[in-house]
Amino acid sequence: MSITGLPGKIAAGSGWHKFSLNVLNNSDSTLNDLAFFAGASSDKAGEDLFKSKQVQLQAWDPDNKVWENLDEGGYAVGYVGYTDELKPDYEVDIPLRINVTSSAPVGAGFSLGATIYGDSDAECTGFGDVSYKFQIVSSGTDTTGTKPQEGGEAPVTDDKPDSNTPEVDGSLASTGSSSALPMIGLAGGVAVVAGAGAVFVVRRRRAGAEA
Template sequence: MKIRRALATAVAAAVTAPVMLLSVTPAFADTKPVAQTQDKQSKPTIKDLEKAAAAAKKAYDKAVQANADAILVLRETLDALSSTHPLAVAAAAAEQAAKDAAAAKTTADQAVTAAKAAIEALPTDATEEQKTAAAAALSEAEATAATAATAKTTADTKFTEAEKARQDARVAAVQAYSAVDKALDDALAAKIAADAALAKAKKEAEEEGQDCEPENDLTAEVTGLPTKLVAGTTTAFSLRVTNGSDRHMDEVIAYAGVHATDKSGLKDTGKFFRLQWSTKSSPKWQDLSLDSYIDGVGALKPGARADVKMRLTLDKATPAGNGVAFIAADFFNEDGSCGGTPGADMYEFDVKAAGSKPGKTEDAKPKPSKTTKPGGNGHTPQGSASATPATNGSLAATGSSSATTSIALAGGAAVVLGAAAVFVVRRRKAGSDA
């Protein structure tokens, strides 16, 4: 008997209300008893999912174009604010006025000094007329100096205000671009979710029999995958699958897929990546293609866990860019019951060119974070896998990373965006064909 796993509730909701796609991360949402019931009553068809995927792609394409247009606007605005923009012209004029006022004050102060020197230079037999003239000259010079000081203060204030207005305009331009950039990130996440749902539904349509239920207490977790990887190196990390439920799982398989693009976000660089896995029961390193799965986990008792050694090798020719790893797990029992993690977690990382220094980095964190923690205490490691990943190549140090777009003001603007990646979970047959 063939089996298939039910679509997650969030995918069904996204199809019936496409606007929700813009807030869905590239996985599936958590499920609740009430939501599961609703999903069974109104499960989306492949046609519905195809429409949702097409709409998500259209929205993503528009977001890409809008982002490109926004970069041009940002560059033009920043350039103008350094030269021809009205605020730049006003700031330049205010700066010149402040310089002129400063020069006038200096001249006036010098006149006061000269007038005082003239009084001190009067001979002892100076006439009252000479003394009166010298005192009048000093008084006039001091009045002029006071006026010049006031004018300088006023000019300095106007220049400060004009320069602040120009800087505020720069900040506003960057913030406007950031909003467009955020919309592009959201559109990409929606496209990934829609493509994943469609691919999953098509695969399931080929199978018959019992629907598999989402199992919150089956978790798949990655540790040791840095947020920055360097081309020409191999990174070892670990994938842990935990059965936090109170049921025995006869066969557990894990899914791990890596997708990457260059900095433009338009060129797929996956051909430069080699993902492999190994377990105690299958110690020989095995390649993991985009749509394959890890079948070396075996059975998991209630509260038990198994670790899979993973290693990711980047060819020296790998272009700098961004990558994501998707992680999930399914289980099958001899009685026909089956299920899996309600969704797939996404781990983001940056790709550095060969010879680069990764700098400070840290372990990648799952997005979205798991909403349900494994139940039970004292998980028991299974004998099918080792908990210690093998190290081959360079394992990056800890630090921070982001595969999201960034703006480099010094260069105008630069976009770093991961292109769409399709998440496909393949499951084996449970039992024989009916």
């Protein structure tokens, strides 16, 4: 997985910034029933999600051709798409955009993305994730040419996508692209939404998302 187009610094109140979540199947097996999940957090552990009124996150719905809000429970997080199958060397690109409002706290932030996949019986399930650090800066700050840093943990949830989650088609990846995409595997995860926010508990395993 990778995130492209995200700036390293975002000025509060500067409007929408487009970026994309890319998921590449660099294994030798076809992956079935993939669900794509994204969020924006203020900490690298992915535990302190931004409230939607502070940081707005949206995903492009290719069917209805509209931007859909990601605001599960009032926080900047939610499912961004699903794919029935992803063949080896195929990839999907999911357009996203983020808006840091004037009420957002100045400081660090993380964009977080995760993929969940499994077999038809839901007995063989895997996770892949990626996260990039950006910095929220004061209004009017020059952010031209800034680049995010990779790091942190992505949220993973036990919940399933709802009926409004758009289907995303995969395409054949460009030659050599697999070597440029970072891959981090998760053995399992659970999301617990409590009164103060969302807490994500994850257990890591060796690199590479596996069934």
